[in-house]
Amino acid sequence: MGKIPDTLTTLEVGNQQYHYYSLPKAADALGNIDRLPKTLKILLENQLRFGDDESVDQEDIQALVDxxxxxxxxREIGYRPARVLMQDFTGVPGVVDLASMRAAVEKLGEDPARINPLSPVDLVIDHSVMVDKFGNAAAFQENVDIEMQRNRERYEFLRWGQQAFDNFSVVPPGTGICHQVNLEYLGRAVWTKEQDGQTFAYPDTLVGTDSHTTMINGLGVLGWGVGGIEAEAAMLGQPVSMLIPEVVGFKLNGKLREGITATDLVLTVTEMLRKKGVVGKFVEFYGDGLKDLPLADRATIANMAPEYGATCGFFPVDDETLNYMRLTGREDDQIALVEAYSKAQGLWREPGDEPVFTDSLSLDMDEVEASLAGPKRPQDRVALKDMAAAFDKFMQEDTSADTTAKGKLSSEGGQTAVGVERSFKHDTSQAVKLNDKDFSLDPGAVVIAAITSCTNTSNPSVMMAAGLLARNARQKGLTTKPWVKTSLAPGSKVVTDYLAAANLSDDLNALGFNLVGYGCTTCIGNSGPLPDEIEKAINSGDLAVASVLSGNRNFEGRVHPLVKTNWLASPPLVVAYALAGNVQCNLTTDPLGQDNDGNPVYLKDIWPSQADIATAVEQVNTEMFRKEYGAVFEGDDTWKAINVPESKVYQWPESTYIQHPPFFEGMEREPDAIEDVENARVLALLGDSVTTDHISPAGSIKPDSPAGRYLQEHGVKPVDFNSYGSRRGNHQVMMRGTFANVRIKNEMLDGVVGGETRHVPSGEQMAIYDAAMKYKEEGTPLVVIAGKEYGTGSSRDWAAKGTRLLGVRAVIAESYERIHRSNLIGMGVVPLQFPEGESRETLGLTGDEEISIAGLSDLSPGGSVKIVIKNDDGERTVDAKCRIDTVNELAYYRHGGILHYVLRKMIGAA
Incomplete structure (x- = not known):
């Protein structure tokens, strides 16, 4: 093994001297790196900085050069990000785990104060506001009041964490979405740290407990989403174990045409990269088209990296990066450091840059057309002109697919009228009376139109376009259809400042797009209830209705359980569909409505020009950012008044929101030996593209579900259930909601949709949770069997935690999405992969089998294990691949999970 080169040097910027690890000096010793992708240069710097001949050695560094x-x-490397970003849905269970680790350390006779984040952690409360009230001036304050009432126990706990833990800060509710706060305020592009009286400079890097952490890639900051478990380990000083990734280059040329938005561009990019296949890879954007691509547009594209499947979607630092930092109020000294450091390290984007990539593709932006994506996957782009046809195709396919499905779905009551045959035909329109108005609710009716989520609400051009379209529509006398639930949930307070400065707030309000909150709402299922009359009509007619939202996710059952088709669109198109009222309206040829004189009004008549949008965007100024972020951590009077108990170890109250989890019960200083799995039963037999939304509890809690019954047994009324996301600090709720999604399809049951399974050998149908508890009483281990792309979607730690608590020892699938595979290992569940050409289908599995797994005590990364499948016809043996890919992951698994490993290491027992 060679010696790690000494690359420490200094950089003078203004009157300040910075120490840094020089990439050019590394190149002198190891080989030319001029054409190394910039993302890998950032990883190389990280390896140089943490080179210790143990966790990082010279071979790791040379592998990046080679x-x-x-x-x-x-090559596997250990990567240490500069910081960690959390949102409250994923952050609360993270802080719960830290609190329980402190309790475990105290029980082992050690000082609990040894458990602290070692890297800076920012938690932004942005996922708890729901659209309960909408369409009026009072909606925002009413939703805030409801949010504080619902979540007081959680917020008290987070306030405790803020004072109990070092290196941990909380951005209070009502401030903005974590990714936009990160982009506009927290991100620095170059990070600094004082050490031994010297200032060290290095790239700003992070991991986040939300998959859309990648949005910060637009600022030249390398960051991506990980599971909450992995993020906790990172904040506790553990390296993120990763294989050096493949890097796909995406070359952008030209400019967007008149009338085409950044949303249209990102949906096109998402479609292209999904087709290319970039799961687990870095994507790095390059090309001369970047010089005219605003940073907000870059951030929109970077945000959607999980939708195109990449680990990240990175844009290098250049003049546009500096311009954005100036606009958003970063200090001059910081901006000067970013420029000087990036140029000194070869991280600055130069015209004509052509790095070496694993593979590449390109797009001429002038070819992009107006688009949406749906009805249930973000990569399924549909040209605006083809929307009506796409909905008709869905109707035809869904009719044939669901004719045997049982029951109607309700946002409150689960299944009713069991045995009703579902059909979606044009003669199922329902008469509705709402607010003293009579109308017909038809298939394709837009019942939710939401300007929401981080994807687009970070982007002034599309937000101004929405406001201008609303103004033009209002001038023509157009109004939103009465059955549409409208909402505006910006990513930060700056958005409402600039909409007001451009005199567009009144126009949006007039069409019902009143402010409902600053947070992630409709896109994560916090869309709130539909009016009772609308819900009744949907159920009565078995109507296939629609949502149109400016978010990034539209998976089945995510936005609202009654809305089967969900379409991602730019903010101005959200407004347009609220005016049209139905996705079967072809906005390119059909009128949106009539003007005051009875003349038809078409989308082209009210679509704002690029010149008008540019004029409006000029209203955005630096003082808006300085005003809104001047006291970002303080919160309002209600937040400040929350009582904070002062203690090192949390005193767990009687709460249905926060409970002491059982993960460390009985934990000793040394881990137990891993036992093989013998005669396990199949808890669920699942198909392809099962998402973490299908697995992890999300959205509303139904009264007749196991979680709903638990809450009622503990005195909580259904009206006060809140959402699964808000109760992620209570393992009793979350384990009951695991695999309980209303759209999940367990192939062990014919024609049943929802979180049900068949208990074997009794043959009794029951909720998956109830079956798991029955198996636990019987002492029977469990496995889950699935198809391709298991765990697609957001980084949801409870998709793995709930799986573990239900008693699942192993998941056997055809392939995995990166984050969920890692999370399963982090919770001590082994992910196994069928050999090429084998699947649940080729093996004829029904879920009645007994499954035994041998070789778990003698695993090696990427090795194989023997699976014995036994049924009435005999038994077969399959050699499955162990998807524990690295040595570090194997260590986590052997300790029973990543937190157990970290805890033992922090007290010197590992």
Missing amino acids: WQKEGKSS
Whole structure:
């Protein structure tokens, strides 16, 4: 093994001296890196900085340099990000785990104060506001009041964490979405740290407990989403174990045409990259088209990296990065450091840059057309002109697919009228009376139109376009259809400042797009209830209705359980569909309505020009950002008044929101030996593309569900259930909601949709949770069997935690999405992969089998294990691949999970 080169040097910027690890000096010793992708240069700097000949050695560093030879590497490295970002849905269970680790350390006779984040952690409360009230001036304050009432126990706990833990800060509710707060305020592009009287500079890097952490890639900051479990380990000083990734280059040329938005661009990019296949890879954007691509547009594209499947979607630092930092109020000294450091390290984007990539593709932006995506996957782009046809196709396919499905779905009551045959035909329109108005609710009716989520509400051009379209529509006398639930949930307070400065707030309000909150609402299922009359009509007619939202996710059952088709669109198109009222309206040829004189009004008549949008965007100024972020951590009077108990170890109250989890019960200083799985039963037999939304509890809690019954047994009325996301600090609720999604399809049951299974050998149908508890009483271990792309979607730690608590020892699938595979290992559940050509289908599995797994005590990364499948016809043996890919992951698994490993290491027992 060679010696790690000494690359420490200094950089003078203004009157300040910075120490840094020089990439050019590394190149002198190790080989030219001029054409190494900039993302890998950032990883190389990280390895140089943490080189200790143990967790990082010279071979790790050389492997990054040598990556250029083939555009890939099989080398595993330990990567340490500068900081961690959390949102409250994923952050609360993270802080719960930290609190329970302190309790476990105290029980082992050690000082609990040893458990602290070692890297800076920012938690932004943005996922708890729901659209209960909408369409009026009072909606925002009423939703805030309801949010504080619902979540007081959680917020008290987070306030405790803020004072109990070092290196941990909380951005209070009502401030903005974590990704936009990160982009506009927290992100620095170059990070600094004082050490031994010297100032060290290094790239701003992070991991986040939300998959859309990638939005910060637009600022030249390398960051991506990980599971809450992995993020906790990172904040506790553990390296993120990763294989040096393949990097796909995406070359952008030209400019967007008149009338085409950043949303249209990102949906096109998402479609292209999904087709290319970039799961687990870095995507790095390059090309001369970047010089005219605003940073907000870059951030929109970077945000959607999980939708195109990549680990990240990175844009290098250049003049546009500096311009954005100036606009958003960063200090001059910081901006000067970003420029000087990026140029000194070869991280600055130069015209004509052509790095070496694993593979590449390109797009001429002038070819992009107006688009949406749906009805249930973000990569399924549909041209605006083809929307009506796409909905008709869905109707035809869904009719044939669901004719045997049982029951109607309600946002409150689960299944009713069991045995009703579902059909979606044009003669199922329902008469509705709402607010003293009579109308017909038809298939394709837009019942939710939401300007929401981080994806687009970070982007002034599309937000101003929405406001201008609303103004033009209002001038023509157009109004929103009465059955549409409208909402505006910006990513930060700056958005409402600039909409007001451009005199567009009144126009949006007039069409019902009143402010409902600053947070992630409709896109994560916090859309709130539909009016009772609308819900009744949907159920009575078995109507396939629609939502149109400016978010990034539209998976089945995510936005609202009654809304089967969900379409991602730009903010101005959200407004347009609220005016049209139905996705079967072809906005390119059909009128949106009539003007005051009875003349038809078409979308082209009210679509704002690029010149008008540019004029409006000029209203955005630096003082808006300085005003809104001047006291970002303080919160309002209600937040400040929350009582905060002062103690090192949390005193767990009687609460249905926060409970002491059982993960460390009985934990000793040394881990137990891993036992093989013998005669396990199949808890669920699942198909392809099962998402973490299908697995992890999300959205509303139904009264007749196991979680609903638990809450009622503990005195909580259904009206006060709140959402699964808000109760992620209570394992009793979350384990009952695991695999309980209303759209999940367990192939063990014919024609049943929802979180049900068949208990074997009794044959009794029951909720998955109830079956798991019955198996636990019988002492029977469990496995889950699935198809391709298991765990697609957001980084949801409870998709793994709930799986573990239900008694699942192993998941056997055809392939995995990166984050969920990692999270399963982090909770001590082994992910196994069928051999090429084998699947649940080729093996004829029904879920009645007994499954035994041998070789778990002698695993090696990427090795194989023997699975014995036994049924009435005999038994078969399959050699499955162990998807524990790295040595570090194997260590986590052997300790029973990543937190157990970290805890033992922090007290010197590992």
